[in-house]
Amino acid sequence: MPAVTHPRASRARLRVALAALATLASSVLTALPAPAAEADPAATGRLTGTLSDGATWIADVPERWNGTLLLFSHGFGPTVAQDAPTPAVRTELLAQGYALAGSSYDPNGSMWALDSAERDQFATLDAVTAEIGTPRRTLAVGQSMGGLVNAQLARDGGGRIDGALGQCGLVAGATDLDNYQLDAEYTIARLLLPGQDVELVRFDTAADAAATAALLTGAVTAAQGTPQGRARIALAAAFLNLPAWSPGKDRPAATDWAGQEAQQYDWFAQGILAFVEGGRYAIEQSVGGSNSWNRGVDYARLLAGSEQAPQVRALYRAAGLDLDADLRTLTEHATTTADPGAVRTAQRTSSAGQGLDVPLLDMHTTADNLVPVQQENRFAARVRAAGDGALLRQAYVERQGHCAFTTAETVAALHALEHRVGTGRWDDAATPAALQRSATALGLDGAAYVPYEPARLTVGRSPSRV
Structure with a gap:
């Protein structure tokens, strides 16, 4: 089954598309922090400006500035300037004396603004320091897509920034993201919509x-009603690196395969595919074509490398399905190719695994539905390969959801980064126990730092091998 083209939608299908687009907009807005539209009362004043490419920037400076400037990189969504992850974090940081700044990125193109974000952040730094003076210390902070921007700043910012704090960062890069998402979408289309041409x-x-x-969400919804459908949903979820723990639920037991699949289905039912497809459209706009492919992918080997393989095998056995046959079908019909120029552009603009100039502390929830925690494993391997492993620390919060951090967790991580920048040593400041103590001592809104080792990202190919 070709998985790249289909006839134009009928009027009925267009109505479905528009309804899904509304779901996509809702998903984007609820998954990301709200733009900073108004100055915080804890700030002395709000500074604003416009950069040469049309990007806007904002900065909040407290009355008693402690000399540290935080440069915030916002996530995927409307290109509106933000200078903190959440309003509550902004208020707390200003109360502690930090100055805050951030840009919108170039508003004239895709919301996947990686072709301008790093440049605009450095230009914002120049513009703000021209107004308030040279900071004693500058730290970069980034969230989600902005976590990827933040990793780029940590890679290139030596002499301009002193350290970086990443939150739920999309640090594996755009091509890894689009490839494992393609594997999940293709699995749904091939196995749950047999005989249909689905544009992926x-x-x-x-x-x-x-x-x-x-279309894909409807297929998943229908499939959830049968054991065979649920087994195939679990297979797609494994390729999507989708956590088996959803909001408002207790975590399923380690061998509660049906319970795990039910909570993976929760994520699908909440509209994750609307976010995935909208993100793909934005990335393709930004990089000038499709930067994902599955031709040559061995889906049996891909599943074998997934931490969720035991769950998938168990559900297939219980459903009386032949898993090997499904995997052969996927492998034999995998024909989607990438546009080499788009892959090169994505590698240049939308990756950050080439090393670090300054210390970077990354924090991630253990059950992130939009940016899987396994991305941290992929990123750490690249940093170590570049010889910069000593500059990187990663910390994990036991919670469901994307960027679902408390204010206390964020501030404690920032203080741990400051310890590394100030002393030249991490010591034990970024360990789970130390971060938990530090966050709890703030007396704010709680913390859940835990020891954790993310599994390998299930992606199965490298951008260097198109």
Whole structure:
């Protein structure tokens, strides 16, 4: 079954597409922090400006500035300037004396603004310091897509920034992201919509992306009603690196395979595919084509490398399905190719695994539905390969959801980074126990730092091998 083209939507299908697009917009806005539209009362004043490419910037400076400037990189969504992860974090940081700044990125292109974000952040730093003077210390902070921007700043910012704090960062980069998402989408299309042509890449419009999201989500919803369908949903979830722990639920037991699948289905039912397809459309806009492919992928080998393989095998056995046959079908019909120029552009603009110039502390929730925690494993391997492993520390919060950090967890991580920058040593400041003590001592909104080792990211190919 070709998985790249389909006839134009009928009027009925267009209505479905528009409904899915509304779901996509809701998903984007609820997954990301709200833009900083108004100055915080804890700030002495709000500074604003516009950069040469049309990007806007904002800065908040407290009355008693402690000399540290935090440069915040916001996540995927509307290109509106933000200078903190959440309003509550902004208020607390200003109360502690930090100055805050951040840019919108270039508003004239895709929301996947990686071709301008790093440049705009450095330009914002120049503009703000021209107004308030040279900081004693500058630290970069980034969240989600902004976590990838933040990793780029940590890679290139020596002499301009002193350290970086990443939150739920998309640090594996755009091509890894699009590839493992393609594997999940392709699995749903091939196994749950047999005989149908489903457009999975090279979307012409946002409505096309929304139509695909609606079609795939509908297939998953229908499949959840049978054991065979649930087994195949689990297979797609494994390729998506989707956590088996959803909001408002207790974590399923280690061998509660059906319970795990039910909570993976929760994520699908909440509209994750609308976010995935909308993100793909934005990335393709930004990089000039499709940067994902599955031709040559061995899906049996891909599943074997997933931490969720035991769950998938158990559910297939219980359903009386032949897993090997499904994996052969996926492998034999995997024909999607990438646009080499788009892959090169994504590698240049939308990756950050080439090393570090300054210390970087990354924090991640253990059950992140949009940016899987396994991305930290992929990123750490690249940093170590570059010889910069000593500059990187990673910390984990036991919680469901994307960027679902408390204010206390964020501030404690910032203080741990400051210890590394100030002393030249991490010591034990970034260990789970130390971060938990530090966060709890703030008396704010609680913390859940835990020892954790993320599994390998299930992706199965490298951007260098198109």
